[in-house]
Amino acid sequence: MADAPPAVAAARLPPGRGRSVTARTTAGPVMGERRGGVTVFRGVPYAAPPVGDLRFASPWPPEPWTRVRDATRPGPPSLQTDYLPGSSEDSLYANIWTPGTEGSRPVLIYIHGGGWYIGAGSERDYDGARLAIHGDMVVVTFNYRLGALGWGLHEDFADPVTGSFANWGLQDQAALVRWVRKNAAAFGGDPGNITLSGTSAGGSSAWQLALIPELRGIVHRIVPISTKHVWHPASSLSAEESSAVYESIARTFGTTVKGLRRVPAGALKNAWEKEFSGSPVKRAVDGGRGYRGPVVDGHWMRGYDHQLPTPGLPMMTVYARTEGSFFTTGPGFPFPGPHPADDQGLRAAVRDLLCKGAVEVRDEQVEACVTAYREAAAADGLPRDPVSLWTEMWGDGLFRYQIVRLAERHAGHGSSPQYVMEFAHPVRPPYSGTPHEATSKFLFGTHTLPQNAAEYGNGPLERRISDTLIELVATFARGESPNSPNAPAWPEFSPERPSTMILGGARTAEIGTVSKQRQLRYWDEAEWVPRP
Template identity: 30%
Template sequence: MNTIARRHFLSQLSLASAAVATSGFGFARSGKPDEFIEVEIAPGKIKGVRSDGVNIFKGVPYGGKTSGDRRFRRPAPLQPWTGVRDATQFGAPAIQSPRRNEPAPSEDCLFLNVWTPANDNKKRPVMFYSHGGGFVVGSGASPGQDGANLARNFDVVVVQTNHRLGLLGFLYLDEIAGADYEGSGNMGILDIADGLKWVNENIAQFGGDPNNVMIFGESGGGAKTSCLYAMPATAPYFNKASIESGPGVRMTTKETAAETTAMLLKELNIAPKDWRKLLDVPAADLLVMQAKLPFVAPFIEKNNNRVGMQRNAGGFGPVVDGKVLPHHPFDPTAPEISRNKPLLVGWNEDEYTFFAWERKDTETFKLDFDGLKKKLEPKYGADTDKMIETYRKARPDASAPDIFVAISSISMMGLGSVDIAEKKSKQNQAPVYLYNFGYKSEKKIPGTDYALGTPHAMDISFKFNNEIAPRDGSQPKESFFGGNKPERFVASHHFAELWTTFARTGKPAAKDVPEWPAYNLKDRATMRIDTKCEVINNRFGEELAMWRSIGEV
């Protein structure tokens, strides 16, 4: 695929995820608290609430100051407190545009949230989620990923963090700022590592097992999980992982990160030797400057030979600095450091419809096959005819818009997911399981008669079991993406049960779902998750053979 074209898709990850992160998703929050719950952790006592059978602790600090003299550095030590600290309200998210129903964004954003059935010393599996939003927006308080239903219905503990994002989380200063700023290009991902360390030290007080921790994340959170899977700093603190619609095969190189830093300094009229002036620029001004830089997603492309290849400067995300992130997460191989940790990886069947919705793209859904070729040629060049021929043969009943959605969706999230599954399988150690989420929403893309199907980000509310009939018997509300059909509750239960069973045992399984074989290079088993789940061997085999033939897998 043309590199710039694919970057354009990937660059929508952060902007589009922002729309989801602030949308509210339209499911019911927990009711009034039944009682307050106190628990003592290392820095002091905190007070959460018990609501509808779940103990909920919000805005729990897991790190100290990251503003002032700690900007671009490791956090200050977390200071103990006296008395009982309130943990009934969400903590501040990282610097970004204001978020609905959350505190004002702040540089000091190291807070986490915990949902648990009980603080009873029972050793439940822990599900540690990294939010989406690329590496520039989002928080652990996004309503679609509320952890109460997972905790209540599947007896697990759910943890989610806020962490530094964007320029304040990933500005690479290692080469100009000295030893105190070593790892500066990875502060945001090191914050998540600190959250995992907090879990290791404190989660037993919340009924969780510190020796049975699953990390998972969607979109940008999937890319974060890819990095965590490859980092020495996190290796002692988790046992299994899931990368969802965000295959972080490659991250930013030091050279590209240094170029981005130089661009920023030039825009601010700061000489490299005067880099300390960055410490005095108000965070709001840095956010404005971040938006002025060329926005590209922090992924490095596989195919460097296509026309129009250019360096990927301008975006902010984890940096392959040789220390914090020793190498690309899944290039050239799956990380040796996690060879014994089971992995889930996959994507949604109609990822692109989300981006069409977000960008108000209606023209795509008027295409005929001549128009399809014209639309694809600038991106795929001489490979266009072969691509269309392959997809029309594999999907004889597909319309031109159907084929565009299929090509765009697999190129954005599917090829990297398959690449990860293949490389993990080649280790012949812990298993890897490949999936496609396929429940179809009937909701239409505004301005068209084309259904969303299974768009990017729709999996969030499903896997958190937040597509569920109201317990009071009232009429269900329409789901933000999932629509109105009651069968969505079945698909959500399947998804959530598969994920929580994987968290518990390292093997995904659920009632009324076929046994899910590990992926291997012979059968290439893929679980399609829907109201009725099925295992499909070598799914998209013809299409993937074509992608391989043009060097994209």
Template identity: 30%
Template sequence: MTTPPETDAVRGTLEVGVTGGMVRGVERRGLRHWRGIPFAAPPVGALRFRAPRPVVPWSGMREAAQFGPVSMQSRNGNFIGVSRTTPMSEDCLTINVIRAASGASALPVMVFVHGGAYSVGSSAEHPRNGETLVREGDVVYVSFNYRLGALGYLDFTRFSTPERPLESNLGLRDQVQALEWVRDNIAAFGGDPSNVTLFGESAGGNAVTTLMATPAAHGLFARAIAQSPPPNAIYLPEMTSVWAGEYIEILTEAIDTDGVESTSDDIAGQVLADADAGELVEAAVTLTLRTPDAHPGTIVLSPVIDGDFLPERPLDAFKEGRAAAVPLIIGTNDREGSLFTGRLDILATTPKRIRAIFASTKKKARKAIKAEYPGLPEKRPAADFGGDYAFWYPTVKVAERHARYQPVHFYRFDIAPRLVRLAGFDATHGLELFAVFDRMNGWFGRTMTALGGRRAFLAAGKRMRAHWLAFARDGSVDEAAWPRYDERRRLTLVIDQADRVEADPRGSRRRAWQAFVPHV
């Protein structure tokens, strides 16, 4: 979306020295903002499909009043992209900071990783994100861009050569680079680099659980919050190599390659280097639309277990205690899958996709899981099946495994305004962002509550932010209101009109999934 003009900006002595040079922010509504600060070299030219490099220094004062260009993405793909007026560029690796205008120092830091299926979104998508957290909790809020789509989340290493090296997990590497920037620079903004809480939603939640299993990220954050992650959307090179081949075929069919065979691995690196960034984006959209039926149950734009930067499945790292030794808040929404309809539907929700997933399980396990979704594969139970397969059940596995080693608090977000329920979405994927970021005063937030439920939703959001902020401040959680999660009691905070704690909610469904997907 386009950032609205902010005419009440006050330019003062908001000059800060960071890696690369000096930046000057602005003060707005009692908060200090710095936007569009480079945290890595532009990943363009010879650095396309390469790990991020150090910031290129600049001379003089760099104005940091506006967001930087967003990562390259489709404006009309299967997911909602940015508006037609939002600047996009491969040169997108920038970071933003918000803090209160007070002179306090050593403040807690909250670093947010935006979602968008690793194909769309940006740190500027909702320009006022983080402001309420800063006002209510006196924290330093950080957001950043990272490479998306084919430029960040397809694994082209099968086409790498000594002359034209291609590296893996580029978006993930960008995230680590951003966290290193926070470690090295946040004290200059009044933040405490030893007190960083990493949080994210959807793909950003996947980023959190993946970063917890990424050795290079260990020590860069003190605690983590994963909202609605698909933690198992991480794939072996055998799968990502297939997708890379399919992508090259799509790309070479769409552009002029001077008659070179599209199946030739020898020219793939050259094609990737020469293609226009927009062509790379559109080929990724085509691949994303094909994959749910070609490879049911998978999400094509995802990290790869490359054995190096990401050495193992995050779920295995959590199981063996090799994940980052930090406390974790994690959870999902009541009906994650109800949002994924039409072109958004990348989940295992159609009869064909469900059959493909059932084909690899035993009859007894299939029968047990079907009993948990009466009417499957009708639309509503299919949406719940697909959402649970991608989000809820693997999130439960992360929680129970990490709880063996570190404090874990598990939640389920149930509250939804009446209009959202009447539309059939209920507490769907992404709805909790309106609570965490206090977005209900925007036109969409007000529309959602046109038929009632506004007061209750606002109150739930305030309670949720209080939990998040207390956790970010010092790792504390009100154990009386929200006990720790463990494999025995599985105590879960259900966020609703009145919050409650339930022991092993949907326990019978959890046990059915345990038998259905024993490899998770």
């Protein structure tokens, strides 16, 4: 039985806050706050807390309530280490921004990234106010189960009702989509017009949700951004490996796999993380070398992205020009250093990178990668220092290569329109390039926040780029060809001609071609990342 929701007397906010607004969900009424042209509801339950017997179970509907529930504070982030404080197993909550609870606007669901183990929809970077107002959309963010509690597989966890025993985070996301369809109208949204978007692991989830048969007819289009496409061994465990890890953890606690439902959540999380600590070459399993994303289970995940047909929905595919600079240039998180300073350091860094995606890495593979990227940088007039080369390899090998090749495959064999964007607005020193996750600050307009402005900029150009990105996404969410007064006409993607929207820089937006093709061609022959 869920705890009773916080009740709100007469649905009023304290003095000095915005105006209270009440909406009625399928589980009960919620009170949000109206301020600055947008109403926001935070911490709205979309599923029951996945605790106790519901740990490692399919998500259940939330327990209904009758008194008005306070929805002015976000729910806790899903259980994780260090990155966000106050995380908890009880985390399946949504946040909704709407220009008004009357009407029938497009709904944009955004799935946060974080490598399937950190992050939350309530992070300030994903504040949906600007996106909702300027795009005239209902914007939804939410939390889903992470790490050991969200992305694994073991048949002993089989749900007695659904039969599912894997990928509980993906199941949470599917439950959220179904919840939005049932509740969109209460927030001024059109339940028949839902677009999924997300960055990194969130982009991967948007892609995979679009392939799930149960969601056909509910999801109408997707905007996957900087997608971390899933493949073994880089970002997934095999079914056998996942089962072995849970069995190993169960032995640690002197219990059975089913008994892991009774182990304290923090201890379970720590044991999971210990299984994947240190160098991937020294672990008990080969998979999950860089990330532990969804496991192929035959239902929620029928295969890896490069093995399956591309989604048969309209797509706006977005990648950052320098995906790797998020991971390799400082200062601080997520890579604390040191950075390669010479040839020896570069080769060591490249070997570590290649070990994220292959069980064995040969010396000749390291040399071939270094040589290919040096030659490509010289031909393209790009920097050839060790950090710059390493950055490009990281971004292309783990992100950009499969994004582009899957886009090309869809252009040749897909059944739906597709638009491809290269986000190219540079960040400011000491940061470098156009990094992975830069797009979210401009999509949500949160580049203006104090913690972001010094890195991403907050001048007229940056505001125009943010407006343009929002307008392109919003018109696409309305079922139109994406368009903006600040951008040229955007054709459907064709690898044979200039058809990629290049967004960023002094010109704001122009139509061009996918950049750095020489680097992508290296991965075609490298036998490291699977070719779609």
